Amino acid sequence: MIEKHPLLRSLAIYREMPWRFALVAALFVSVNLGLVWQQWLIGHAVNDVSAGRAVLRHDDGSLDASLGWYWFGLMLAVAVLRGALQYAAGVLSLVLSQELLTRLRERILQQVQRLHLGYHWQHGMGEMITRTTRDADKVRDALISFWRQVVETPLVVLAAVGLLSWYDPLLGLVPLLLTAFGLWIFVLQTERLVSLDRAVGAAYDRVNQDLSEGIGGVRVIKSFALEHRRIRRFSEQVAVFAELARQALAYSSSRIPLPQAVVALGHVWVLVYGAHQVAAGRLGIGELVTSLLIATTLVFRIEGIGRVMQTFADARSSAERIWQLLDEPTAIRSGSARLPETPVGLKLEQVSVSAPGGGRDILHDCSLTLQPGEVVALVGATGTGKSLLASLLPRLGDVSSGRLLLGNDHSGWQDIRQLDLAELRRRVHVVPQESFLFSDTLAANLRLGAPDASDEQLREGLRLAAAEDVLERLPQGLATPLGDRGVTLSGGQRQRLSLARALLGTPDILCLDDATSALDAQTERRVLDNIRRLRGDQARPISVLLISSRLSTLLLADRVLLLDGGRICASGTHSELLEHNPHYRDLLGIDHG
Incomplete structure (x- = not known):
């Protein structure tokens, strides 16, 4: 049952904190039982007052108000105790709901990190942000209201109807039936509220997506003078x-x-029927006062449900969207095998990969071999699947058919799907063309690949990536904040810092997916020469896959592979391909003459 009700699934997280949940529930139960007791005491006090027992006049003319003071003190003590318990219950319910919200958001973030790239391509950033912020907040709001509506309201209804029925069965039966009928109407309206909130949530997704694109693409927007158009589009959303x-x-x-x-008609019934019973001598004034107080409490509590129904309806559709994300199957699961501490190469055996969401194969029966320590360049026309192939190496995506193997001829080759993901991604690094730097210090960004690296090691990583000048220009050195996505740096500087970060992780396989496109030929040669020297100095030489169409990059490779039609159609040195392959020459724009 819980699996079909996303809001109940969210509430079920309370099971992870049973003692705190039980304490808060017990406090709310005590508060509401105390309310009924307080109203019962008021009825008895009114009876004593109306009977003249609260204040007595003695024969000597003095007044004895001990019973009156007794009722006053008792009701004051109950009110103070209820107030203290209600404050504690309210605060603890807020704390508990916030803890649940934190756990829910952690699960959303963990799931977002686990999901494969295809899911991220099909769902925009705005949708992910909405799930983590607006939807999670709405669920939290419902969880705060949960205590009052799920714990307090049934107790108030039961206690109120029970006390009214104790005075007179008919006095309690009619309010009970009216309350049940009113709640039934509320339930009927909930479905419409949920469908309306689904539409609101989808519109909010589009607003969030438009906002994130407007901020992330601000340079493009300014370059093409699109400010007014984007503002108008955002306003429409x-x-x-x-x-x-x-x-x-x-x-x-x-x-x-x-x-x-x-x-509210129940309140009218209690007043009319109760007055009739008092007139008939079957009910006392105190009992009538208590009945009216209870009926008033009941009406206000049910009216409160009306205000909260919107919150619950919103939360239900928000919980649906959250659990749709959390229930998305994790396509890429970690294996348990580990790579040997020997040089690592790469093999693709008849690998095919379909486009995200299905459709034709982008890579089809693609095979290649990268021996340990080899520097191989991969070249192909735009859209042939070079970057898709690069994403397969650290298993950001998986092959549709065929095998991707890591290892060497001596120790054997292992299917990448059998390997432990954490170790795989530690030993295989891909540096994309679009360099991403976090809004943190330079040192923090560099240490992503080597958390324990010293400042000296960071400087050595910058030297290998030919980025010493970047460090020299930063006012606070390694402690300089880089801004959102490294906005304070040029494209070439960001690429070199991303290279330094990858090299600090000492990978066995390094794939540069147009990661030197913003560098001049001299700097690029210096970086690759440093990598060649580095692989010679280490026990495990680095195998390098260069994805590029720049002639300066291809000249630095031991071998060049030509990707066309989803397959590797040619392999050889640059000179050999230049001599014998017309498609290769056309791709580079070289006239063989």
Whole structure:
């Protein structure tokens, strides 16, 4: 049952903190039982007052108000105790709900990190942000209201109806039936509220996506003078969101008063029927006062449900979206095998990979071999799947068919799907063309690949990536904040820092996916020469796959592979391919003449 109800699944996280959950529930139970007791005491006090027992006049003319003071002190003590318990219950429920929200957001982030790239390509950043922020907040709001509506309201209804029925069965039966009818109307309205909030949530996704693209693509927007167009588009998205939110609010505002009015009729019944019973001598004034207080409490509590129904409806659709993300199957699962501490090469055996979401194969029966320590360049036309092939190496995506193997001829080759993911990604690094730097210090960014690296080792990594000048220009050296995505740096500087970060991780296989495209030929040669020397100095030489169409890069490779039609169609040195392969010459724009 819980699997089909996402909000209940969210509430089930409370099972991970049973003692705190039990304590908060016990506090809320005590508060509400105390309320009924307090109202019962008021009825008895009124009876004593109306009977003249609260204050007695003695024969000598003095007044004895001990019973009156007794009732006053007792009710004051109960009120103070209830207030203290209610404060503690409210604070602890907030703390507990915040803890649940934290755990929920942690699971969302963990799931987002686990999901394969195909999922991220199909779902925008705005959708992920919405799940973690707006949707999670709405679930949290419902969880805060949960205590009052799920713990308090049933207790108040049961206690109120029970006490009324104790005074007179008919006095309690009618309010019970009216309350049940009002709640039934609330439930009928919930489905419409949920569907409205789904539409609001989808519109909010689009607003978030547009906002993230507007911020992330600010350079492109400014370059093409698109500011007014983007602002107008964003305003249109916000207007759609606001209109859908207005419709949801209008529906709840116009429909919720009806069940509230139905429940309020119970108060009228208690007043009319109770007065009749008092007149007939079957009910005392104190019992009537208590009955009216209880009926008032019941009406206000059910009216509170009306205000919270919108919160629960919102939270239900938000919980649906969260659990859709959390239930998404993890396509890439870690194996348990480990690579031997020997030089590592790479083999693709008839590998095929389909486009995200299905469709034709981008790579088809693709085979290649990269021997340990070899520097191989991969060249191909735009859209032939070079970057897709690079993403397969650390298993950011998986092959549709065929095998991708790591190892060497001496120790044997292992299927990448059998390897431990953490070790695989420690020993295989891919540096993409689009360098990503976090909004942290230079040192923190460099230590992502080597958490324990000393400052000297960081400087050595920068030297290998020909990035010493970047460090010299930064005002605070390694402690300099780089800004959002390294916005304070040029494209070439970001690429060299990304290279330094990868080299500090001392990978066995290093794939540079156009990662030197922003470097001049001299700097690029210096970087690759440093990598060649580095692989000669280490016990395990680095195997390098260069994905590039730059002639200066291809000249630095031991061998060049030509990717065309999803397959490796040619292999050889640059000179050999230049001499014998017309497609290779056309790709580089070289006239063999």
